[in-house]
Each structure stands twice: as C-alpha cells, then as structure tokens.
C-alpha cells in the first residue's frame with residue numbers, strides 16, 4: 001500500500017496518515033520518509049513487529065535499531081535519567097539528524113531493538129510526515145533504513161519498493177529525502193565527551209560550534225575491535241552491485257587515472273561508470289557518467305549519492321570509478337559511506 005503525502009500542516013498530514021499509523025500501532029511494517037533517508041518502521045515495544053524488520057531487511061540480529069520519537073518526553077520514558085549534555089544535545093539538534101545512544105530502561109522496548117545491549121539509540125526526525133506518523137501511531141517507532149541489508153539506503157519511495165516491495169505493509173511516499181545520508185550517531189563517554197560512532201547529517205563542526213567546551217571524539221569504526229561500539233559499522237554497507245573503486249589525489253591525476261581505467265574496461269568488454277563532481281564531469285566518457293554536484297556543495301553530493309549508486313545498478317554497470325571529495329563538514333559522512341560502499345577499495349595516487 002502506498003500513501004502519497006502532500007500536506008505539510010500537522011492536521012492535514014494526520015488525516016492522510018490515519019491508515020499508516022493504525023497499521024504501525026497494530027504491529028505492521030510501514031516505511032516512511034525522514035530528513036535523512038527512508039526508514040522501515042515498527043512499534044518498538046512489539047517483538048514480533050520488530051522481528052519483521054530484521055526478516056524483511058535480511059538484517060543480522062546483533063545490529064540494534066534506532067528508536068524514533070515525536071517528543072522529548074517520549075525519550076524520558078524509554079531511557080534512564082541522562083546527563084545535562086544529553087539534554088543540551090536534544091535541545092540543540094532535535095528534531096534533526098542526530099541519534100543519541102543512552103542507557104535503556106528495562107522492559108520498555110522489545111529486546112530485539114537493542115540487540116541485547118544496555119543502551120538504545122534515540123532520535124527525533126525533522127520531517128513533518130515522520131513526526132505526524134509517530135505521533136498518531138502513539139508508540140516509539142523502531143526504524144532502520146528501509147533498504148535490504150547491505151544495499152544503498154533509500155532516498156526515494158521507489159528505492160524502498162525496489163528492495164522491500166511485497167515484504168512490508170506499506171510505504172508513506174513523501175518525495176525525496178533531504179540530507180540523503182543517515183543520522184550522526186553519538187554516545188556520551190562522560191559529561192564532557194561526545195563520541196561520534198557514525199558520522200552523518202550533524203557534522204563534527206556543528207557539534208564543536210554548539211559545545212565549544214566539550215571533547216568531540218570520533219570512534220574509528222574501521223579499527224579491529226571485538227565489540228564495535230556501533231555494531232552496524234562492521235557490516236558491508238551501501239554497496240552497488242558493480243565493483244566500486246574510489247580514486248583520491250590531485251584532480252588532474254584522478255581524472256587521467258579514471259579515464260585510463262574506463263578505457264581499459266571498455267577494451268575488456270565490461271561496462272564502466274563514473275561518479276564525479278560537476279567541475280570535471282565533461283572530462284569523462286563511459287556507459288554511465290553521473291555528477292554528484294559541485295565540489296563546493298558537498299550537501300548536494302550527500303543528497304545524490306545513494307540514488308546515483310542505484311542508477312549504476314539499474315544500468316548494470318560492472319565497474320564504477322568515483323572521485324573522492326574533501327572530508328570537511330558533511331564530506332566526512334560522505335566519504336565514510338563511499339568508502340564502505342566500495343568495501344574500502346580506494347586508490348591513492
């Protein structure tokens with residue numbers, strides 16, 4: 001079932017979402033737009049509904065889910081009393097692309113949501129349809145990205161349909177998502193330390209500006225750690241079906257290298273694609289050459305990345321070369337996702 005939402009006003013949205021909210025409340029699986037990517041929602045208190053998420057996505061059961069709420073007071077019921085810095089993060093960045101990991105209150109959520117951890121990631125999405133849906137469903141909504149596990153996250157309703165059509169109850173179609181990459185996940189080591197477990201829509205710079213006296217650390221998710229702090233970071237993620245290679249270096253060298261590789265692929269009869277910044281897009285030939293926008297607007301590249309990866313798949317491209325971008329601001333999250341999508345296949349010139 002597909003519900004197209006047009007309204008922005010909470011009341012009009014509520015009437016468009018009555019059926020979707022009722023399905024969620026009754027244990028159904030409903031995909032919905034957020035400001036980051038589409039989520040696959042279920043009542044976070046209902047174990048059989050949450051089990052349905054893992055089954056539909058083919059998601060490993062040791063990877064916990066983010067719980068989405070519509071009011072701060074909802075978080076208070078789900079987690080143990082939290083430090084002032086958590087409250088300040090909520091005040092400053094919610095609703096918005098920030099997931100805060102906090103100690104969970106026992107018995108409030110299905111244990112499948114937390115994958116057996118003593119903590120839970122909570123976020124309040126900045127999207128009118130998501131907020132209206134959660135509000136009307138009247139329950140905390142567990143929602144991972146609404147893709148098959150390992151695939152690029154969905155930024156359009158049609159991506160959800162491609163991956164999960166037939167295995168879920170419905171999709172709320174709110175058009176393209178905004179940020180295009182998932183939320184930033186943070187934990188609080190102590191009352192002065194914010195540790196970034198997954199870079200995302202709220203950047204390190206945003207956190208530093210808001211908390212000039214706090215220590216902002218990045219957990220290196222790639223380090224071989226027996227108990228990764230953010231369990232999801234250890235799995236293959238966001239990958240297109242073709243072999244993606246990232247190329248890093250001086251722009252001229254990168255362009256020359258990619259051009260040569262594309263020519264080689266063509267000679268060996270393989271289809272070749274390129275993902276590049278607008279500034280150099282005219283330099284490339286290939287079976288599919290996609291622009292991720294200007295290098296001066298990494299927000300645009302973040303917004304386009306996942307849809308582009310899916311376009312290479314739709315065109316059955318076997319080898320894909322992508323230019324690397326700068327790693328400041330949202331560029332950190334962008335390069336994190338691109339590195340994962342490539343399985344860390346990175347050529348450094």
Ligand code: TXA
Nearest residue numbers: 036038039064119120121144145182183229230231232
């Ligand atoms: O933007 C987003 O966060 C999207 C939208 C739908 O809200 N959701 C999303 O969910 O990206 P998912 O399941 O694809 O990613 C959740 C990430 C995983 O890396 C998971 O390991 C981490 O959050 N996570 C969840 N609960 C955690 C916890 N208690 N401790 C540490 N990491 C946690």
Ligand code: MG
Nearest residue numbers: 144145153182
């Ligand atoms: Mg995901």
